[in-house]
Amino acid sequence: xxxxxxxxxxxxxxxxxxxxxxxxxxxxxxxxxxxxxxxxxxxxxxxxxxxxxxxxxxxxxxxxxxxxxxxxxxxxxxxxxxxxxxxxxxxxxxxxxxxxxxxxxxxxxxxxxxxxxxxxxxxxxxxxxxxxxxxxxxxxxxxxxxxxxxxxxxxxxxxxxxxxxxxxxxxxxxxxxxxxxxxxxxxxxxxxxxxxxxxxxxxxxxxxxxxxxxxxxxxxxxxxxxxxxxxxxxxxxxxxxxxxxxxxxxxxxxxxxxxxxxxxxxxxxxxxxxxxxxxxxxxxxxxxxxxxxxxxxxxxxxxxxxx
Amino acid sequence: xxxxxxxxxxxxxxxxxxxxxxxxxxxxxxxxxxxxx
Numbered sequence: 001x002x003x004x005x006x007x008x009x010x011x012x013x014x015x016x017x018x019x020x021x022x023x024x025x026x027x028x029x030x031x032x033x034x035x036x037x038x039x040x041x042x043x044x045x046x047x048x049x050x051x052x053x054x055x056x057x058x059x060x061x062x063x064x065x066x067x068x069x070x071x072x073x074x075x076x077x078x079x080x081x082x083x084x085x086x087x088x089x090x091x092x093x094x095x096x097x098x099x100x101x102x103x104x105x106x107x108x109x110x111x112x113x114x115x116x117x118x119x120x121x122x123x124x125x126x127x128x129x130x131x132x133x134x135x136x137x138x139x140x141x142x143x144x145x146x147x148x149x150x151x152x153x154x155x156x157x158x159x160x161x162x163x164x165x166x167x168x169x170x171x172x173x174x175x176x177x178x179x180x181x182x183x184x185x186x187x188x189x190x191x192x193x194x195x196x197x198x199x200x201x202x203x204x205x206x207x208x209x210x211x212x213x214x215x216x217x218x219x220x221x222x223x224x225x226x227x228x229x230x231x232x233x234x235x236x237x238x239x240x241x242x243x244x245x246x247x248x249x250x251x252x253x254x255x256x257x258x259x260x261x262x263x264x265x266x267x268x269x270x271x272x273x274x275x276x277x278x279x280x281x282x283x284x285x286x287x288x289x290x291x292x293x294x295x296x297x298x299x300x301x302x303x304x305x306x307x
Numbered sequence: 308x309x310x311x312x313x314x315x316x317x318x319x320x321x322x323x324x325x326x327x328x329x330x331x332x333x334x335x336x337x338x339x340x341x342x343x344x
Contacts, residue, residue, distance in 0.1 A: 021338070024338060025335075025338050028331070028334060028335055028338070029335075031331075032331050032335075035327075171320045171321065172316075172317045172318075172320045174320075175316065175320045175323070175324065176317075
């Protein structure tokens with residue numbers, strides 16, 4: 001950095017420093033955690049999770065589903081087969097939703113990056129609140145008895161036994177799975193990360209100190225709902241949004257508002273809704289969005305009020 | 308060389324894991340001084 005012909009105190013210097021320091025740090029953190037989670041994922045396949053949740057009553061099962069959402073491999077592309085598999089195996093609708101909400105929102109990438117960039121307190125708060133939103137939203141959807149709002153062909157699918165036979169996997173194979181998930185996940189998300197860090201660097205270098213306080217600060221009560229609404233059409237993942245979150249916080253944005261924005265971007269993505277429309281009627285999708293958005297709003301306000 | 312490394316990793320996965328973790332930690336620590344430039 002010192003070799004570059006840029007004044008360290010200039011806007012460009014601050015932006016470059018953010019970019020050059022954060023890129024290797026985030027990539028290193030991501031590679032490490034994706035490898036470890038790739039190994040852990042071999043113990044929690046979707047089939048095993050489904051068998052663990054099948055036939056359980058709502059309540060404790062919602063908690064289990066949200067927790068399993070953290071460690072079970074998941075991507076939006078597999079949401080539909082996973083959803084059908086769960087219902088077919090007799091997993092209640094509300095429990096299935098607890099899993100579907102927790103899996104993308106409270107994942108290893110989000111938690112590691114929050115820990116690495118914003119510290120363990122915020123990472124832990126995000127974990128607790130993300131799980132709470134997933135559990136409570138699933139419980140409410142379960143209580144509303146919304147099974148009639150599944151698409152007819154999904155309701156008519158015959159039930160199947162959730163059988164799971166553990167296959168012996170040696171440790172070398174688990175390590176190979178870790179390498180494979182680094183190739184798959186890091187290979188897929190690195191452009192998002194670079195874009196996120198570049199936007200974060202721009203905010204860091206060019207936006208004046210405390211600039212965000214006026215419209216993303218605690219005093220602006222309307223900023224939390226606005227952050228949630230803005231987050232829905234934005235499509236990125238945790239890796240892309242966290243460098244932006246860090247830069248916004250540096251410039252005086254309130255923690256609750258920023259976390260609400262982040263949760264909304266990750267948990268309420270428009271492309272996932274389009275995918276889920278294949279199995280859910282519009283009313284159930286609307287209920288899902290409404291309940292999760294309300295949960296995120298409460299999280300945002302509580303954070304701003306407490307911190 | 309790489310075939311040898313892969314074979315060694317498969318034969319000693321736990322030793323590999325410890326060495327990889329140490330290397331990762333070392334790399335991560337070397338980044339810290341650059342945080343404040």
